[in-house]
Structures are given as C-alpha cells and as structure tokens.
Amino acid sequence: MVRLIGFFAGLVFVVALAWAAFTPREAVVVDPSYALRKHPQKIQWEQDGILGLGITGTFDRAQLQRGFQVYKEVCAACHGIERIAFRNLADIGFSEPEVKAIAKTYEVASLDDTGEASTRPAVPSDYFPSPYPNEVAARAANNNALPPDLSLITKAREGGKDYLHSLLVGYTDAPAGHEVPEGLYFNPYFANLNIAMPPPIAAAGQVTYAEGQPEPTVEQMSRDVTAFLDWAAEPKAEARKRTGAAVMIFLFILTILSYLTYRKVWADLKGSGARGIE
Numbered sequence: 001m002v003r004l005i006g007f008f009a010g011l012v013f014v015v016a017l018a019w020a021a022f023t024p025r026e027a028v029v030v031d032p033s034y035a036l037r038k039h040p041q042k043i044q045w046e047q048d049g050i051l052g053l054g055i056t057g058t059f060d061r062a063q064l065q066r067g068f069q070v071y072k073e074v075c076a077a078c079h080g081i082e083r084i085a086f087r088n089l090a091d092i093g094f095s096e097p098e099v100k101a102i103a104k105t106y107e108v109a110s111l112d113d114t115g116e117a118s119t120r121p122a123v124p125s126d127y128f129p130s131p132y133p134n135e136v137a138a139r140a141a142n143n144n145a146l147p148p149d150l151s152l153i154t155k156a157r158e159g160g161k162d163y164l165h166s167l168l169v170g171y172t173d174a175p176a177g178h179e180v181p182e183g184l185y186f187n188p189y190f191a192n193l194n195i196a197m198p199p200p201i202a203a204a205g206q207v208t209y210a211e212g213q214p215e216p217t218v219e220q221m222s223r224d225v226t227a228f229l230d231w232a233a234e235p236k237a238e239a240r241k242r243t244g245a246a247v248m249i250f251l252f253i254l255t256i257l258s259y260l261t262y263r264k265v266w267a268d269l270k271g272s273g274a275r276g277i278e
C-alpha cells in the first residue's frame with residue numbers, strides 16, 4: 001500500500017515537473033504587462049573576444065575614452081561611479097597630465113585649515129565623487145527615484161551590458177492601453193516598463209566627439225558609454241584574462257609532462273601488482 005502511494009506521489013511530482021518545463025512562461029504569468037517586455041538585443045562586444053565568450057578580448061581604448069566622455073557629459077549629472085579613482089583612467093589610455101587635469105575639474109569633500117568641512121579640487125588618487133550629497137537629496141532631485149551608482153551596473157543587472165545598451169536606446173512611446181504614470185517614461189527593457197530616468201541619450205550629436213572618431217549617433221554613444229561602464233565594473237578584466245590564459249597553457253604543458261612521466265616510470269609495471277610494489 002505504502003509503495004502504491006509512493007508511486008502515485010512520485011508520478012504527480014513528475015507530471016508537475018514536465019508541465020512546468022514545457023509550458024511557455026506567457027501561459028502562466030497573468031500580468032498583462034509581461035507581453036510588452038522585451039529581451040535585450042545581443043551584441044558582439046569587442047571586449048568579449050573570440051565567440052563572445054569573454055575568455056579573450058581587449059577593450060577598444062578609443063571607445064572607452066568616448067564612453068567616458070558620454071558618462072562625464074551626460075550620466076554624471078545623476079549617477080556616480082564611486083568605485084573608480086581618477087588614477088584608474090590611466091588604464092584606458094589617458095596620460096598622467098590628462099588624468100590630473102580631469103581630476104582637477106571635480107571637487108571632493110575635505111577639511112579646511114580650521115577643521116571645518118569644505119571641498120578641494122580632486123587629485124588622481126581620489127575617487128569619483130557622487131553627484132548628490134546623500135540619498136535623500138538624490139531622490140528629491142529625481143521624482144523620488146534613486147539613480148544607482150553605475151560602477152558595477154553591468155554586473156548588477158541580468159543581461160549585463162546588452163541590457164544596459166538596450167535600455168538606453170529602447171525608449172519608445174507607450175503602446176495603446178498602457179498607462180504610464182506621471183513623471184515616468186515607457187521603456188520595454190526596464191523590469192516594470194515605467195522608468196523614472198528621462199531618456200538620457202536623446203539625440204545624435206548630443207556629445208561632440210573628437211576629430212577622427214565615429215559619428216556620435218544615439219546607437220554609437222550608447223555602445224560607447226556601455227563599454228566604458230563595462231570596463232568600470234572590472235578594470236582588471238584584461239589582466240585577469242591574460243593570467244587565465246597563461247595558467248591554462250601551464251596546466252596543459254604540465255598535463256603532458258605528467259603523462260610522459262607516468263609512461264616512463266609506471267607503465268612497465270602494469271599487471272605486475274599495481275596495488276603495491278611486490
């Protein structure tokens with residue numbers, strides 16, 4: 001009897017699992033807004049290297065510098081990158097005097113001679129200051145929404161940089177029947193469809209790129225700033241990949257050497273008492 005009950009309990013479990021595996025999500029989710037959501041567009045990023053696996057690949061320095069320019073001129077008004085120090089910019093190809101000059105344009109918190117709170121121009125060892133003094137001020141300036149710090153954003157969202165790029169270029173008019181609350185903007189890539197961030201990259205030419213760089217179209221600026229934020233999320237990614245490659249090559253050679261050693265030392269002993277020396 002117990003066996004029979006056990007069998008039927010198992011059967012119910014298997015049927016439920018099979019049903020869950022083969023039923024499309026749309027059939028189960030009743031939220032009508034689900035149908036309006038879009039998956040991020042997949043993009044071949046230079047930094048992801050061969051087959052887009054992220055095992056090889058290096059950043060395009062010129063693109064990172066353009067991306068930094070977009071961040072500085074557009075996003076920095078509302079978002080910090082507080083885990084990045086000015087000196088890190090040397091990694092994306094800025095010279096030491098350039099890094100110093102960029103740092104100087106920012107003010108960071110400091111104390112004056114009498115110990116009073118004050119500010120001073122930043123130096124390369126300082127970190128990028130947040131645009132708001134605290135969360136309350138940030139929310140007060142943004143319709144009660146909090147612009148997140150962007151240092152780790154490509155790691156913090158499902159879809160990573162593909163999501164970020166799609167979000168930036170994905171603003172459209174809301175479809176008929178979908179009500180967008182006051183002060184929010186329709187974006188099919190954002191989790192709840194209505195985002196508090198106004199379209200940050202709104203028109204071609206919003207940022208002026210240096211001579212010889214690609215045209216600053218919306219698509220181009222978005223890709224550039226996304227590449228920059230991808231670098232910011234892991235400034236040492238290239239060094240990690242290089243070390244990884246060296247380790248894999250080392251392990252490969254070690255495997256071959258181990259095999260040859262085995263052949264030389266042990267192979268003759270096969271069948272002559274492998275369990276111990278006799």
Ligand code: HEC
Nearest residue numbers: 074075077078142145146147148153195196197200201225
């Ligand atoms: C006018 C201020 C403002 C500017 C400029 C701005 N943002 Fe935002 N951003 C916001 C606010 C506010 C939110 C929070 C939105 C929400 O929670 O609905 C946000 C959210 C985000 C998010 C998080 C989305 C998520 O999945 O939670 C990302 C990524 C982002 N912004 C990127 C950028 C980038 C890149 C730029 C520059 C190209 C930029 N923002 C410029 C105000 C701004």
